[in-house]
Structures are given as C-alpha cells and as structure tokens.
Amino acid sequence: MSVITVPQAFNEEDLYVDVEPVFGRSLLLKCEGFNFAGSIKLKAAAEMVASAERDGTLRPDSVLVESSSGNLGVALSMIAASKGYRFICVTDARCNLATRLMMEALGGEVHLVGTQEANGGFLAGRLAHVRELCASDDRCVWLSQYSNPANWRAHYRTTAPEIARAFPQLDVLFMGAGTTGTLMGCARYFRDRRHPVRIVAVDIAGSVAFGGAPGRRMIPGLGMSMRPPLLDESYVDEVVRVEETDTIRACRRLARRGFLFGGSTGTVVSGAVDWLARQGTGDLTAVAVAPDLGERYLDTVYQDNWVEDLYGSRTLDVPGSAPGSEDLPVAGPEPAARTAVHGRRDE
Incomplete structure (x- = not known):
C-alpha cells in the first residue's frame, strides 16, 4: 500500500506494454502517463x-x-x-x-x-x-524547460536507470524529441555507463530540432520550431521523422486494442515500429518511452471530424478497425516515403 501527501510523490515506474500483437513487432512501451499529472x-x-x-x-x-x-x-x-x-x-x-x-x-x-x-x-x-x-x-x-539542465537530469536520475534495471540487455531505445530532456538524460546515462544501447530519437515532420524544413504541426508535444538548447547530437545514433498522419493512425490502431495513448506516444510508436520493420530481425530488445495517455486528445486525434478536416478522410483508414484487418500494414505511403532516417555516430 502507498500513502502519499503530495501528488508528485506517486509515479508508476515499471509498467510496460508489448505492442507486438498490434503491430507485429516486439516493442515494449514504458508507460509514463500513470501519475496525477498524466505524463512524463x-x-x-x-x-x-x-x-x-x-x-x-x-x-x-x-x-x-x-x-x-x-x-x-x-x-x-x-x-x-x-x-x-x-x-x-x-x-x-x-x-x-x-x-x-x-x-x-x-x-x-x-x-x-x-x-x-x-x-x-x-x-x-x-x-x-x-x-x-x-x-x-x-x-x-x-524555469525554462528548453534550457534548464534539471530537465535532462530528471531522466538521468529516474527514467534511464528504471529502464536499465528492467532490461540489462537492452539493444535499442526510442524516445520522442521535444525539448530533448528525456532524450538527453537517458542517452547520457547509458553513454556514461558504456552500455551499448542504440539511441533513436523520434521527431515529428515539420520540426526543425534536427534540421530540415519547418512545416505545419497541429499535434502538441513533440517537435520544435528551433534547435533545442539541451540537444547534443553526439549522443544520438539515429533520428526518425514521422508524419502526423502516421501519428494519428498509430494512436487509433492502439485504441482499437484498448490502449488509449496520447499524440506523443503515437509518434514514438509509429517511428519505432517503422525502424524495427526495416532492420529485418526480430531478436532485438527494443524499448520506447511512451510519454502520455490519450484522454486529452479525444477532441483532436480521436475526433473524426478534426482528423478529416486537417488530414483527409484516408487518415481514418486504420488497420484493426474492422474484423479480419488486424494483419494489414498501416495505411499510408510506403515507409521510406513517410519517415526519414539519418545516421549519427557512423557519419
């Protein structure tokens, strides 16, 4: 039994969801939305x-x-x-x-x-x-979350060691990129301990965090319209960019199986599943940080009219929404066209 006197004293640290039944790729989501604030x-x-x-x-x-x-x-x-x-x-x-x-x-x-x-x-x-x-x-x-080192230190001190304890043989870790606090804290932790984990940052299309052309971004959470002051790309092995249409499809596909996650989580999952699909191997221990839950997105990502007005009706075509469709690929363009991947340390 836990008894607390302040809401920030509680956070579920060891809950993981394997989305292999949903996407056909073994990917463990570290669920960070189960606290009184509802997010990481x-x-x-x-x-x-x-x-x-x-x-x-x-x-x-x-x-x-x-x-x-x-x-x-x-x-x-x-x-x-x-x-x-x-x-x-x-x-x-x-x-x-x-x-x-x-x-x-x-x-x-x-x-x-x-x-x-x-x-x-x-x-x-x-x-x-x-x-x-x-x-x-x-x-x-x-407090300036964009430049405050306490942002990344929070994850160096908590998130990364939690993952390391649960998965000592971790191969690849996927994290969304906004302020890059989570990304930098976890990446620094594993680098300092010489743990050979491949660090993959997942960014949203239209963000300029890692360079590239700016564009419209309607789903809050990930992405930046400037280079994040906390970001040190030497700690990042690869960057995966995800279109917002694929964020929405990933969220809705998870919801069809009873998991209501937020937009940031949908982006991370979409990017991670696409990356894993292109590796051609199923023997990797892969973890993704799921930053949020989906209740706050009921009037956007999960609202048909909002989605159709901004992204078109085709975005609503989600595998798993009809009997017999579970094994179909995610709707949309071919993965290479919708997600760009850039190597880092090997360049």
Missing part, C-alpha cells in the same frame, strides 16, 4: 522546481512562469498547487482544450498566445510573452 513531464517539472528551491531562485512569494504546449503546464500546475505557488502557463492554440481546463482546475493561469512565426511555429511568440511577464514582475521565475 511530471519528472522534469518536479526536478526543475526542486532545483530552483535548492538554489534559492524560488521563494514563497514567487510566481512560476513557463511556456508549454500542454503536459508540462499540467505538471507544473499540480506541483504549484501542492506547494502554494502561483503558476502562469503560456501556451498557444494547439494546446488541447482538456489540457487548458485541467490547468485552470488546478489553479493555474493560462495565457493563450496567437502570434505565429513565419515557419509555422508559435514558440517565439510564447517566449516573448514569458519574457514580458518576467520583466513586468520581479516575482516571476521562468
């Missing part, structure tokens, strides 16, 4: 707040301020409520309504920024608003 962002939020408290940056009258597309905002709202801080989340129109309502229910203030960059991103507008808030009130403390 609880770890980064708790570590950043604790670090700021230790060094004296956060004081009892401080106002926490952060830019977030959603999940980190929920985690910080929860922690701020438990510790008595005021919290302001600066987000944009891509943030799901359920996420905004959750932050407000927890006492957080949501500032919605509508200014969009020429490359299709909202990040610059969000960051400008954060800086304005900090300049207008010296009580404001911006």
Whole structure:
C-alpha cells in the first residue's frame, strides 16, 4: 500500500506494454502517463522546481512562469498547487482544450498566445510573452524547460536507470524529441555507463530540432520550431521523422486494442515500429518511452471530424478497425516515403 501527501510523490515506474500483437513487432512501451499529472513531464517539472528551491531562485512569494504546449503546464500546475505557488502557463492554440481546463482546475493561469512565426511555429511568440511577464514582475521565475539542465537530469536520475534495471540487455531505445530532456538524460546515462544501447530519437515532420524544413504541426508535444538548447547530437545514433498522419493512425490502431495513448506516444510508436520493420530481425530488445495517455486528445486525434478536416478522410483508414484487418500494414505511403532516417555516430 502507498500513502502519499503530495501528488508528485506517486509515479508508476515499471509498467510496460508489448505492442507486438498490434503491430507485429516486439516493442515494449514504458508507460509514463500513470501519475496525477498524466505524463512524463511530471519528472522534469518536479526536478526543475526542486532545483530552483535548492538554489534559492524560488521563494514563497514567487510566481512560476513557463511556456508549454500542454503536459508540462499540467505538471507544473499540480506541483504549484501542492506547494502554494502561483503558476502562469503560456501556451498557444494547439494546446488541447482538456489540457487548458485541467490547468485552470488546478489553479493555474493560462495565457493563450496567437502570434505565429513565419515557419509555422508559435514558440517565439510564447517566449516573448514569458519574457514580458518576467520583466513586468520581479516575482516571476521562468524555469525554462528548453534550457534548464534539471530537465535532462530528471531522466538521468529516474527514467534511464528504471529502464536499465528492467532490461540489462537492452539493444535499442526510442524516445520522442521535444525539448530533448528525456532524450538527453537517458542517452547520457547509458553513454556514461558504456552500455551499448542504440539511441533513436523520434521527431515529428515539420520540426526543425534536427534540421530540415519547418512545416505545419497541429499535434502538441513533440517537435520544435528551433534547435533545442539541451540537444547534443553526439549522443544520438539515429533520428526518425514521422508524419502526423502516421501519428494519428498509430494512436487509433492502439485504441482499437484498448490502449488509449496520447499524440506523443503515437509518434514514438509509429517511428519505432517503422525502424524495427526495416532492420529485418526480430531478436532485438527494443524499448520506447511512451510519454502520455490519450484522454486529452479525444477532441483532436480521436475526433473524426478534426482528423478529416486537417488530414483527409484516408487518415481514418486504420488497420484493426474492422474484423479480419488486424494483419494489414498501416495505411499510408510506403515507409521510406513517410519517415526519414539519418545516421549519427557512423557519419
């Protein structure tokens, strides 16, 4: 029995789902959505707040301020409520309504920024608003998930050792790339211990995190409209890019088997399954970090009208939605056309 007094004290660390019955490839998803914040962002939020408290940056009258597309905002709202801080989340129109309502229910203030960059991103507008808030009130403390080393240290200290204990013979680890906190924390951990794990970063098409052309991104979570300050590509073996249509198909295919995951998880799963399919071997121990659950995506990824309006009706054709269709390949273009893979260390 577990008894806690603050919500951030609970997080399920050792739950894995094997999606082989769904996709035909053995891939173990480390489920990070089973905590009171509903995502892996609880770890980064708790570590950043604790670090700021230790060094004296956060004081009892401080106002926490952060830019977030959603999940980190929920985690910080929860922690701020438990510790008595005021919290302001600066987000944009891509943030799901359920996420905004959750932050407000927890006492957080949501500032919605509508200014969009020429490359299709909202990040610059969000960051400008954060800086304005900090300049207008010296009580404001911006934790800056994009550049705060406590972001990646959270996963160096928790996520990576949890995986290492469960899978001492791990061959390949797939992680989504947003701020790259999870990616960098886990990659550094395994590199420091000389564990020969292949690190594969999964990014969303339209993100410029690893270079490439910017594009429209409608599903919050993964991807960046700038190079992540925390990113050190020397720790990354490969990068896989996934189209949002394939994110949606992966989410819906999992849902047909009873697993309701979020958009970030769908992206990671799609990229990982495609990578494994191209290896031509089934004897790899492969783990993917599943950052979120799907309840906050019910009005987007799982809403037919939303999907059809933005991506076309063909995106709704999901294997497993009809009897006898379980063994069909994922609908869409050939894998090589929809997912680009780039080698890193071997270049």
